[in-house]
Amino acid sequence: MNSPQTCLEIRGLDVHHGQLRAVTDLSLTVAERQVVAVIGANGAGKSTLLRCVAGILPASRGEILLDGVDVTRLPTHRRVALGIASVPEGRRLFGSLTVEENLRTGAYRHRAGPWDLAAVTELFPWMADRRRQRSSQLSGGEQQAVAICRALMSNPRVLLLDELSLGLAPVVVTRMYEALPRILESGCAVLLVEQDVSKALAMTDQVHCLLEGRTVLSGAPADLDRKSVEAAYFGIDRREAG
Amino acid sequence: MGLLNAVVQGVLLGGLYALYAAGLSLMFGVMRIVNLAHGDLGVVAAYVALVLVTHTFLPVWAAVVVTVLLSAVAGYLLQRLLLQRSLSSGPLATLLVTFGLSVILQNVLQELFSADTRSLDTGTFATAAIHLGEISVSYLGLLGLGLALATIVGVQLYLSRTATGRMMRAASDDPEVATLVGADARHVYAVATSIALASVALAGMVFAMRSSFSPTIGSMSLIFAFEAVVIGGLGSLWGTLLGGLGLGLAQSIVGYYDPADSILAGHLLFLAVLALRPQGILAARGT
Numbered sequence: 001m002n003s004p005q006t007c008l009e010i011r012g013l014d015v016h017h018g019q020l021r022a023v024t025d026l027s028l029t030v031a032e033r034q035v036v037a038v039i040g041a042n043g044a045g046k047s048t049l050l051r052c053v054a055g056i057l058p059a060s061r062g063e064i065l066l067d068g069v070d071v072t073r074l075p076t077h078r079r080v081a082l083g084i085a086s087v088p089e090g091r092r093l094f095g096s097l098t099v100e101e102n103l104r105t106g107a108y109r110h111r112a113g114p115w116d117l118a119a120v121t122e123l124f125p126w127m128a129d130r131r132r133q134r135s136s137q138l139s140g141g142e143q144q145a146v147a148i149c150r151a152l153m154s155n156p157r158v159l160l161l162d163e164l165s166l167g168l169a170p171v172v173v174t175r176m177y178e179a180l181p182r183i184l185e186s187g188c189a190v191l192l193v194e195q196d197v198s199k200a201l202a203m204t205d206q207v208h209c210l211l212e213g214r215t216v217l218s219g220a221p222a223d224l225d226r227k228s229v230e231a232a233y234f235g236i237d238r239r240e241a242g
Numbered sequence: 243m244g245l246l247n248a249v250v251q252g253v254l255l256g257g258l259y260a261l262y263a264a265g266l267s268l269m270f271g272v273m274r275i276v277n278l279a280h281g282d283l284g285v286v287a288a289y290v291a292l293v294l295v296t297h298t299f300l301p302v303w304a305a306v307v308v309t310v311l312l313s314a315v316a317g318y319l320l321q322r323l324l325l326q327r328s329l330s331s332g333p334l335a336t337l338l339v340t341f342g343l344s345v346i347l348q349n350v351l352q353e354l355f356s357a358d359t360r361s362l363d364t365g366t367f368a369t370a371a372i373h374l375g376e377i378s379v380s381y382l383g384l385l386g387l388g389l390a391l392a393t394i395v396g397v398q399l400y401l402s403r404t405a406t407g408r409m410m411r412a413a414s415d416d417p418e419v420a421t422l423v424g425a426d427a428r429h430v431y432a433v434a435t436s437i438a439l440a441s442v443a444l445a446g447m448v449f450a451m452r453s454s455f456s457p458t459i460g461s462m463s464l465i466f467a468f469e470a471v472v473i474g475g476l477g478s479l480w481g482t483l484l485g486g487l488g489l490g491l492a493q494s495i496v497g498y499y500d501p502a503d504s505i506l507a508g509h510l511l512f513l514a515v516l517a518l519r520p521q522g523i524l525a526a527r528g529t
Contacts, residue, residue, distance in 0.1 A: 054422060055421075056418065056421075056422070075421075075426075076421040076422060077421050077424050077425055077426045077427075080421075080422070080423065080424035081424060085423075086422045088418075088419055088422060092416055092419045094411065094412040094415040094416060094419070094420075095415050095416075096411060096414070096415050097408065097411060097412060097415070101408055101411075101412075102412075104405070104408060105408060105409060105412050105420070105423045105425075106423050106424075107405075108405055108409060108423055108424045108425060109424035150423060151423075154423065154424060
């Protein structure tokens, strides 16, 4: 198997949340057209990790490389310009803007690439009829779709998806994940955070399980058995040791 | 003077209030900054125009254009160098910074120009008016109202049609996500403050043409601008226009019956709105 080009590389990352160290010595790589999932219980440091990669939280140690370029100290908007796009937890659309305006904010940095209004509308065709509606009038699933498309409008190299399934019906979540292959076709990489372990195992190329900010288990889903994932997720072996 | 004339004068006066208040409304809407130096910045613009007219060969209209441009630049720098730093320390910090700025501006103006009242001389234009029966519509009043309408329509178009304007509304909804889609908040905010200062400069200069001004007059204009914003509804520019007109009408109509109660009438309207409809005539756009 020829190894595809690495998009995102994280080396020895520490992130603090106030006094608390939320992520410790974390390393992972995401290659082009690859989906890497970070799973873990509530408070394991998953969202903190994504917020640090996006540039909202500073790294206290370690490096974040995008296509080999060190972005660890860059402000958020510069990272967007280089190709890091985020779908934040809870979707967080701009409530007073219409669907189309929300999508257009994603293109603020004018990165060249395959995604524009027409292309993202093809991904979720219902958006064409509702583009003039306030985004606050959409259902949760529809908002999630717009949030994904808003991020795609920046033609990212790396797409960060935070808790895609949060508060959504399973059938809607499945529809979101069905869009992943077409997103990967455009050549970007996806790093996602998920509490729904079965979804993460089914849809991704690589899984990292976090416990109290550390990677306790990682590998391709095919190589991981359900039991060891559960043990890592809940920290069962640790409790016995400590 | 008939009642109808009082109504017309109220609308013209209200236009000036709306022009004063537009920038205040924009800064609050986009950044949640309550700029207590807003009125003083208008007065500074009036003095800048006065200096330009008296010490250069520039005619008044050219001095106005130059002052507006200078104010826009000053607004950008004010946001980047001063207000942006205070924003991260919470809303109280920006309030204190703009209050301090207001005190400094008033005192520097007194130092430079003394407390004497001045006015911006526009020659015959200042007294020219259209007479329709018993009603007289002054050119200056029309200018203020016209500029207010043009400013508010222009800013609305900017907010809805341009990428930066859209991002201002986005940042108003959720500043963190605005940076996540690639906005440099410092730049977007600085453009908003730049627009606010350009518009208050216009207001300050029109005021200086209508009546005399002195270094401390800014506080009074700030109060009227505030009342216009609150009456209209926080964060809504159309509301601010209505608020300014409402305030002007209240002052002018009550002034028709008893000039001594004119200012009080405006304050009472403000209090009544706060008590009965605290969200203002037009509630802010949004969810």
